[in-house]
Amino acid sequence: MTNARHQKLLKRRTLRNIKRVRQHAAKRKIKKIEAKKEKAKSILTSPGSCAEVENAYDMQVETGISVA
Secondary structure, three states: OOHHHHHHHHHHHHHHHHHHHHHHHHHHHHHHHHHHHHHHHHHHHOOOOHHHHHHHHHHHHHHOOOOO
């Protein structure tokens, strides 16, 4: 195998790996945001103290879910 061909294959493999890693990171980030939204939703729907309401408001601002 010539050096140029080897470099081409190596580059292709590296790019594929980078793409895979980035995709995985994006999926993790989405999961994290979903979990945060679920937590915010549960806090917003449950009756609680003033501190919880303030916390819920902060989460609402962060996640974009409106207070019910």
